[in-house]
Amino acid sequence: xxxxxxxxxxxxxxxxxxxxxxxxxxxxxxxxxxxxxxxxxxxxxxxxxxxxxxxxxxxxxxxxxxxxxxxxxxxxxxxxxxxxxxxxxxxxxxxxxxxxxxxxxxxxxxxxxxxxxxxxxxxxxxxxxxxxxxxxxxxxxxxxxxxxxxxxxxxxxxxxxxxxxxxxxxxx
Amino acid sequence: xxxxxxxxxxxxxxxxxxxxxxxxxxxxxxxxxxxxxxxxxxxxxxxxxxxxxxxxxxxxxxxxxxxxxxxxxxxxxxxxxxxxxxxxxxxxxxxxxxxx
Numbered sequence: 001x002x003x004x005x006x007x008x009x010x011x012x013x014x015x016x017x018x019x020x021x022x023x024x025x026x027x028x029x030x031x032x033x034x035x036x037x038x039x040x041x042x043x044x045x046x047x048x049x050x051x052x053x054x055x056x057x058x059x060x061x062x063x064x065x066x067x068x069x070x071x072x073x074x075x076x077x078x079x080x081x082x083x084x085x086x087x088x089x090x091x092x093x094x095x096x097x098x099x100x101x102x103x104x105x106x107x108x109x110x111x112x113x114x115x116x117x118x119x120x121x122x123x124x125x126x127x128x129x130x131x132x133x134x135x136x137x138x139x140x141x142x143x144x145x146x147x148x149x150x151x152x153x154x155x156x157x158x159x160x161x162x163x164x165x166x167x168x169x170x171x172x
Numbered sequence: 173x174x175x176x177x178x179x180x181x182x183x184x185x186x187x188x189x190x191x192x193x194x195x196x197x198x199x200x201x202x203x204x205x206x207x208x209x210x211x212x213x214x215x216x217x218x219x220x221x222x223x224x225x226x227x228x229x230x231x232x233x234x235x236x237x238x239x240x241x242x243x244x245x246x247x248x249x250x251x252x253x254x255x256x257x258x259x260x261x262x263x264x265x266x267x268x269x270x271x272x
Binding site for chain 2: 045124165
């Protein structure tokens with residue numbers, strides 16, 4: 001029980017600290033590494049919640065695939081001239097935006113503590129999932145109840161691939 | 173069992189840090205990374221709710237969001253490469269064609 005709290009506090013602190021580092025580093029590569037660490041901390045939170053499938057997906061898709069693309073793009077486009085100008089662009093609009101964002105944080109925090117849970121619980125308790133196997137439970141839902149979203153996700157990925165190829169192709 | 177509220181608080185904090193990153197940075201690639209972080213922060217809230225409600229639906233929604241994030245990454249980074257070819261360096265202040 002106590003070890004759960006220790007892991008939770010360490011992982012969430014790491015996620016928040018690496019997120020703050022990510023938006024303040026000058027070099028985009030440093031930002032990318034901090035973001036990878038943030039994704040891994042979030043994956044730890046998922047393991048703590050007992051959802052191994054989404055934790056593994058987080059590591060493979062976010063920390064692996066997406067960040068690999070980002071790092072490759074940073075390599076392709078030069079970032080030398082970025083450092084000459086000042087790092088931040090806080091004008092009047094930025095100040096108003098940050099104030100509104102902090103207000104949003106207040107609303108979200110208050111809402112998550114003041115709201116009460118309602119609605120009925122599903123039938124996937126930890127015991128059921130453990131009996132069935134966590135991956136079998138997910139696969140069964142994907143193949144029955146969520147078949148249409150599952151197939152549509154593949155269409156979205158296909159459109160993403162074709163769009164990327166068409167956009168990045170050289171004009172001739 | 174750690175209460176749901178703490179997970180929601182972590183999720184809200186990460187989301188807000190992402191919004192601030194979008195507001196204050198000038199390189200498009202860091203803004204893009206902030207948006208990715210906001211997407212993954214929403215995933216924490218969904219998965220925590222899926223644990224508390226003892227259902228797998230929230231987790232499946234988070235997974236579908238992940239596929240959307242992946243295709244968005246492919247298209248967004250292709251747009252950055254295209255912008256780099258046109259403007260030499262991807263800074264959002266230089267991209268003002270729609271400003272009028």
